[in-house]
Amino acid sequence: xxxxxxxxxxxxxxVLAVGGSLVPGTEEVLVRVTLDGQPVxxxxxxxxxxxxxxxxxxxxxxxxxxxxxxxxxxHILRVEHGAGFTSAAVERGITVYRGRPLELxxxxxQVFSPAESWGYYSADLHIHSSASWDGFTPPNQLVAVQLAxxxxxxxxxxxxxxxxxxxxxxxxRNRGFPVILSEEITSLDGHWNAFPLNSAVDYSLRKTPSxxxxxxxxxxxxxxxxxxxxxxxxxxxxxxxxxxxxDTFDLVEIYNGEYSRDDxxxxxxxxxxxxxGYRYVAVGVSDDHNWRAxxxxxxxxxxxxxxxxxxxxxxxxEALGAGRAYASYGPHVNFTAQAGSALPGDTVTxxxxxxxxxxxxxxxxxxxxxxxxxxxxxxxxxEVASEFELVGDRAEISWTDRPTADGxxxxxxxxxxGDRAHSNPIWVEISGE
Numbered sequence: 474x475x476x477x478x479x480x481x482x483x484x485x486x487x488v489l490a491v492g493g494s495l496v497p498g499t500e501e502v503l504v505r506v507t508l509d510g511q512p513v514x515x516x517x518x519x520x521x522x523x524x525x526x527x528x529x530x531x532x533x534x535x536x537x538x539x540x541x542x543x544x545x546x547x548h549i550l551r552v553e554h555g556a557g558f559t560s561a562a563v564e565r566g567i568t569v570y571r572g573r574p575l576e577l578x579x580x581x582x583q584v585f586s587p588a589e590s591w592g593y594y595s596a597d598l599h600i601h602s603s604a605s606w607d608g609f610t611p612p613n614q615l616v617a618v619q620l621a622x623x624x625x626x627x628x629x630x631x632x633x634x635x636x637x638x639x640x641x642x643x644x645x646r647n648r649g650f651p652v653i654l655s656e657e658i659t660s661l662d663g664h665w666n667a668f669p670l671n672s673a674v675d676y677s678l679r680k681t682p683s684x685x686x687x688x689x690x691x692x693x694x695x696x697x698x699x700x701x702x703x704x705x706x707x708x709x710x711x712x713x714x715x716x717x718x719x720d721t722f723d724l725v726e727i728y729n730g731e732y733s734r735d736d737x738x739x740x741x742x743x744x745x746x747x748x749x750g751y752r753y754v755a756v757g758v759s760d761d762h763n764w765r766a767x768x769x770x771x772x773x774x775x776x777x778x779x780x781x782x783x784x785x786x787x788x789x790x791e792a793l794g795a796g797r798a799y800a801s802y803g804p805h806v807n808f809t810a811q812a813g814s815a816l817p818g819d820t821v822t823x824x825x826x827x828x829x830x831x832x833x834x835x836x837x838x839x840x841x842x843x844x845x846x847x848x849x850x851x852x853x854x855x856e857v858a859s860e861f862e863l864v865g866d867r868a869e870i871s872w873t874d875r876p877t878a879d880g881x882x883x884x885x886x887x888x889x890x891g892d893r894a895h896s897n898p899i900w901v902e903i904s905g906e
Contacts, residue, residue: 484823499542500569503576508554512537514620518551519543528765533617533644544732552579555623557803557840557892558595560584564841583899584838588625591807591834593777593799594784596626596653599666599700599726599758600771604629604637605657607636607743610764613644616688618764619851620650626789627652630666632659635673651786651869657700659683662717663709664701666724667694668790682709682719696794698724698756703738710742719854720751724793727895728757728774730802740895742856747881747898754818755792755897757800763844774802779816796897803892807834808884811897817883817897825877830848830872833884833896840890849886858882 506515517539519527529541539552544568549795553562560581569575587593601608602615608631610618615637620626627650629641638654645652658665658674662682667674669691674688686697699722702710712718727740746753757774764771778789779797792798797817799806808817810831815821823829835848846863851872859872863886874882 487642496518498571500571501545501574502538502541502543502567502569502883503574504541504550504552505576505578506531506537506539506552506554507578507580508560510580513554513581513670514617515539515540515552515554515581516618516621516770518553519550522547522550526767528767530614530617530621530764533613533620533648536617536620536648543569545569545667549578551841553583554581554621555583556770558772558775558801558805558838559623561588561839562841566600571665585805585836586805587777587805587836588784590836592781592807593779593805593807594625594776594789595772595775595776596624596628596789597622597759597761597772598628598653598655598668598698598724598756599630599715599729599760601626601631601762602629602641602762604634605631605762607632609766610762612639612641614650614764615641616644616650617650618761618771620648621756622770622775624772624775625651625784626786628655628668629653630655630657632657632674633676634685635670651784651789653790654785658689660685661707662700662712664707665689665709665722666700667692667789668696668698669693669786681717682712683717683721686721687720695790696724697722698726699730699753700758701735701739701760702725702726703735703742705735708735710739714852721753724752726758727755728759728802729878730760730769730774732891732893733801741796744852747853750900752796752900754798755800755895756798757802757895760869776800777805777900787844799894801892801894803837803840803844803890804886804894805836805838806884806886806890806894807832808896808899809833810882815899817899818901820900822877822902822904826875828900829874829882830871831875831882831884831899834870835868835870835886837866837888837892839866845889846894847887847889852883854880854887876903879903
């Protein structure tokens with residue numbers, strides 16, 4: 474679906490959802506949500522017998538308590554935390570009676586934690602608040618939305634404004650939630666997120682991409698991310714080969730919103746750039762604009778970054794810039810080489826024909842129902858070098874190559890519901906000795 478159409482539909486859904494809570498005759502429904510017995514931020518989707526849907530989150534100051542206003546009748550509640558990355562959603566059927574408020578408790582179970590098991594921590598590096606002209610989520614509530622998605626690091630990236638930074642950062646501090654303050658620099662030549670920003674980068678028709686990049690760096694940005702770079706209207710990669718194109722950015726969105734042909738084309742283009750020696754880092758993002766709509770969902774696509782020490786914004790961004798990351802819609806990927814001594818972003822030096830041993834652990838958590846891994850591919854220099862048929866929700870794979878030329882290796886995986894993940898490359902250089 475065209476993203477502009479999706480946003481329009483989402484806006485209508487938001488009005489209906491909020492409007493429904495004001496209609497006389499609704500009753501308050503309180504849902505107390507825990508994860509392994511502890512209160513947790515959550516999203517609740519209520520669907521009535523006639524198919525009407527309402528989406529609610531807890532207030533940022535009240536994790537574990539979600540309030541809805543539902544009309545009398547039968548409803549199905551879907552309660553979730555982690556957006557299918559750490560725990561499965563739980564469904565409950567309820568009946569709302571006139572004049573009788575309802576309260577229920579739902580306990581979710583953590584199935585897997587990439588942070589606890591492998592040291593991978595997640596963020597959604599493209600997400601909007603109502604400070605954006607096309608956004609609907611209040612900046613402070615954006616914190617609860619991202620915590621409900623189970624993200625480890627928060628982010629805000631509004632179009633050409635940092636007006637939401639203050640309330641977003643304040644709410645995050647109160648929750649002890651580390652956050653990245655950014656902006657989606659939005660121009661006719663392309664869109665870029667810059668991390669982190671101390672001040673705004675203003676739009677001007679006279680500015681070139683190089684101007685924007687320089688201003689972002691001066692405002693504190695360590696990393697610049699090309700947003701939806703193969704979008705047919707404002708994808709930055711469409712500018713390649715023209716005088717204004719500047720290749721000094723750092724990150725590339727290979728997943729933006731739900732997986733689409735634009736994403737597939739971005740991956741194809743990124744393979745070519747990797748083959749040319751550019752070490753851009755692939756990331757996954759939701760590009761969510763509206764907390765009251767399911768056209769997109771915060772954290773639906775996200776980026777996991779491997780840390781060796783304490784989680785801080787600084788350490789997370791440093792590891793991201795080094796390429797120690799994978800992008801995912803759900804599958805988790807622990808991709809290594811040489812018995813775990815080489816990680817994504819690393820360069821391994823070999824002699825021609827020396828064994829290069831690749832391995833990966835793969836994990837898939839139920840989202841709404843049980844799901845299974847289906848296939849994995851080791852990608853060598855943009856081509857499939859080895860393919861694996863997978864069964865179940867956990868798998869381990871390994872493969873040995875004997876490269877004779879410089880190159881790179883990455884891992885892609887897909888589940889039975891189409892959700893997928895992609896690692897960043899491990900690079901190989903062949904010595905002349």
